Amino acid sequence: MSVGDKNNTERVAAAKPLFSPGDIERLKETFGEVLESGRLILGEQTQGFEEEFKTFVGAEHAVAVSSCTAAIQIALRYHNIQGREVILPTNNFVGVVSAVIAEGGQPVLAEMDPNTFCGDTDDIIARITDRTAGIIVVHIAGLISPDIKRLRQVCDERGLFLLEDASHAHGAKIDGQRSGALTDVGCFSFYPTKILTTCVGGMLTTRNPELAAYARSVRHHGVGGSLEDIVLLGNNWCMSELHAALGRSQLQQTDANVDHRNRMVARYRQGLQDKAWLTIPVCPDNIRHAYYKFPTLLAPEVDCLGFRRMLFEDYGIENGAIYNPPCHLQPVLRQKYGFSEGLFPVAEATLSRQLCPPIHSGITESEVDRSIASIIAVARRFGLE
Numbered sequence: 001m002s003v004g005d006k007n008n009t010e011r012v013a014a015a016k017p018l019f020s021p022g023d024i025e026r027l028k029e030t031f032g033e034v035l036e037s038g039r040l041i042l043g044e045q046t047q048g049f050e051e052e053f054k055t056f057v058g059a060e061h062a063v064a065v066s067s068c069t070a071a072i073q074i075a076l077r078y079h080n081i082q083g084r085e086v087i088l089p090t091n092n093f094v095g096v097v098s099a100v101i102a103e104g105g106q107p108v109l110a111e112m113d114p115n116t117f118c119g120d121t122d123d124i125i126a127r128i129t130d131r132t133a134g135i136i137v138v139h140i141a142g143l144i145s146p147d148i149k150r151l152r153q154v155c156d157e158r159g160l161f162l163l164e165d166a167s168h169a170h171g172a173k174i175d176g177q178r179s180g181a182l183t184d185v186g187c188f189s190f191y192p193t194k195i196l197t198t199c200v201g202g203m204l205t206t207r208n209p210e211l212a213a214y215a216r217s218v219r220h221h222g223v224g225g226s227l228e229d230i231v232l233l234g235n236n237w238c239m240s241e242l243h244a245a246l247g248r249s250q251l252q253q254t255d256a257n258v259d260h261r262n263r264m265v266a267r268y269r270q271g272l273q274d275k276a277w278l279t280i281p282v283c284p285d286n287i288r289h290a291y292y293k294f295p296t297l298l299a300p301e302v303d304c305l306g307f308r309r310m311l312f313e314d315y316g317i318e319n320g321a322i323y324n325p326p327c328h329l330q331p332v333l334r335q336k337y338g339f340s341e342g343l344f345p346v347a348e349a350t351l352s353r354q355l356c357p358p359i360h361s362g363i364t365e366s367e368v369d370r371s372i373a374s375i376i377a378v379a380r381r382f383g384l385e
């Protein structure tokens, strides 16, 4: 049996966390120490992870929380979005929209850029009104929005907050500066599929000391000086010491993992270059892509869902799209706001063509080669080759 063989159905995972045997041994020891210490939240591990993460990102403050959604809600609560609008791209994880709604804001969805898969900057700016509180920019797939500086300037001029959702972009850089330190506030997810995982968890990064102090209070029920002294409306959004220990271990590998992802994507690019039926977006020279995902586009005439299904069912190559359907076509938001097809034609036309082949920090060259050969084999069966 050869690579790309129809019957070679051993799976290639679309995403997978990476823990080396050495990491696991060291973590077992650290977990033992944490459990014996009796300090399960807000201890040495959390403090250490925050210090190391803030240094990694180049931010002045980092506050560990239970998820990225919690980090986003804290930032939105700090900016008091009640009754005001927050602009964010429709090509997004629906939980970000839910966070805006949960904090009493009005989500204003915007169109996407088909070349970067990030939000369409012109459309985002055109949607600013006197009710706008701020903008959430999402570094989709690990590509820092190439227009981040323009967005920052507009937000500064108009007195709006700019929140970076860097859930896909651990370790990504633009002009040498890391994601999470580019705007007023950065929010990271450490969900199991992410480049850096703590099983579940998140981090808020900022240069604003007041926001950092606010986040430290709100993540722990709004405590003031003590647990008896509740000064803000908060929640239980703490990260546990075990999760923080895991984060510290993962952080040490993040740059190497991002380098590995870049090397594997270069291999995909070489193996899939010059295919008339596949568009592979280029990454601008001033950006270090994190390649949380590797989105490509099948030609419009290809039955994309059929292609993806065959790739998985006949060749074992897991694959996906980020995000299809886009937020405005998710049942919950259709029902709540009456959204329907045609609202964001670029997002709809682009995302329905998307194919994200497997990429993760532990993927091997031979798995990438199998994915490439399988994609080409499917293309042949679709009469494209």
Ligand SMILES: Cc1ncc(COP(=O)(O)O)c(C=O)c1O
Pocket: 066, 067, 068, 069, 070, 092, 093, 095, 096, 138, 165, 167, 168, 188, 189, 190, 191, 201, 202
């Ligand atoms: C872009 C984006 N934002 C936010 C989130 C939410 O992260 P979490 O699950 O840590 O709350 C995710 C999720 O997985 C995401 O992909």
